[in-house]
Structure formats: C-alpha cells, structure tokens
Amino acid sequence: MLRKLMIGTLASAAIALAGAALAQGQFGTAAEAKAMIEKAAAELKTNEAAALAKFNKGEGGFKDRDLYVFCYDMNTAKFTAHGANQALLGTDVKALKEKDGSPLGEKVFNASKEGTFTTVSYNFPKPGTTEPVPKESYVTRVGNQGCGVGYYK
Numbered sequence: 530m531l532r533k534l535m536i537g538t539l540a541s542a543a544i545a546l547a548g549a550a551l552a553q554g555q556f557g558t559a560a561e562a563k564a565m566i567e568k569a570a571a572e573l574k575t576n577e578a579a580a581l582a583k584f585n586k587g588e589g590g591f592k593d594r595d596l597y598v599f600c601y602d603m604n605t606a607k608f609t610a611h612g613a614n615q616a617l618l619g620t621d622v623k624a625l626k627e628k629d630g631s632p633l634g635e636k637v638f639n640a641s642k643e644g645t646f647t648t649v650s651y652n653f654p655k656p657g658t659t660e661p662v663p664k665e666s667y668v669t670r671v672g673n674q675g676c677g678v679g680y681y682k
Contacts, residue, residue: 554594555594555595556594556595556655556680556681557593557594557595557596557680557681558680559665559680561593561596561680562596562665562666562667562678562679562680563646563667563678565590565591565593565596565598565678566598566646566667566668566669566676566677567646568590568591569591569598569600569676569678570669570676572591573600573671573672573674573676574671574672577671577672581600581674584597584598584599584600584610584611584676585610585611585612585615585618587612591612592612592613595613595656595680595681596678596679596680597611597613597678598610598612598677599611599612599613599676599677599679600674600675600676600677601622601638601674601676602673602674602675603638603641603670603673603674603675606622606623606634606638607619607620607621607622608620608621608622609674610676613656621634622634622637622638622675623635623638625637627651627652627653627661628652628661629652629661631651633651633653636649636651637668637675638675640668641669641670641675641676641677642670643669644669644670645669646667646668646669647667647668647669648665648666648667648668649665649666649668649677650663650664650665650682651663651664651665652664653679655681662681662682663681663682664679664681664682665679665680666678666679666680
C-alpha cells in the first residue's frame with residue numbers, strides 16, 4: 530500500500546513539473562528578450578538593410594516563440610521591421626495605443642536612446658488572445674532605427 534502511494538505521489542509530482550516546464554517554455558523570458566535586442570543592435574551596426582530584412586522574416590534567430598524584433602525610423606516614426614505583424618510596416622509607431630488608450634507607441638519611441646537598453650512596461654494581449662496582460666520591451670536606438678523586443682511578465 531505504501532509503495533503504491535509513493536509511486537502515485539512521484540507520478541503526480543512528475544506530471545506537475547512537466548506541465549510547469551512546458552508552460553515556462555511557451556513564452557520567452559526577460560533574459561532571452563534582452564539577448565535578442567542586443568544581437569539585433571549588433572546586426573544593425575553591421576548592415577542595417579540586411580538586418581531589417583532578417584527581422585521582418587524572423588531569420589537568424591530573430592523570431593523565437595513570442596519574441597521578435599520590431600523597429601521604426603526615428604525620423605519618421607514609421608515601422609521598418611516587425612517580426613510578428615507585417616501589416617504594421619510603414620505605419621506610425623506613435624499611433625499605437627493600449628486597450629485603455631494609453632500612448633504605447635509614444636512611450637516606446639521616446640524611450641529609444643542610443644547606446645542604452647531601456648525597458649518600457651505596458652499591457653498587450655498574448656498571441657491568440659484579446660485581453661491585455663503585463664508585457665515589457667527592451668528598446669534601444671542604433672543610428673536612425675529605434676528597435677525593441679518584448680516579453681510577457
């Protein structure tokens with residue numbers, strides 16, 4: 530009887546841990562988002578046009594689960610890259626609003642500073658959902674490009 534109880538307890542623990550590990554791996558982490566934006570900044574410094582093309586296609590490690598690079602021209606505020614929503618290309622980043630009307634795009638745009646990685650907190654729906662949840666993006670500026678990578682908290 531004790532043996533069956535022990536086996537049942539161990540099996541339950543294994544299932545619970547596997548479920549937690551699976552849920553954890555579904556979305557990118559803060560560390561992974563920061564690593565991606567650092568890699569993107571280095572790529573932009575090497576060849577801006579090639580970097581933007583990679584970001585838009587999600588090639589070269591610039592799309593991983595819910596992590597992707599988005600960029601906008603710091604002179605025009607128009608999206609130049611978006612690894613998750615190509616329909617945003619050419620639109621004004623400053624026009625983006627959170628569901629409650631907060632100026633999401635302006636916050637991101639204004640936080641983009643050369644040589645630093647700044648975090649911007651906001652609420653945004655997870656892929657496949659419509660209800661906003663806490664999200665944070667690392668943003669930076671490289672030349673005329675402002676770029677970011679966001680992760681869900």
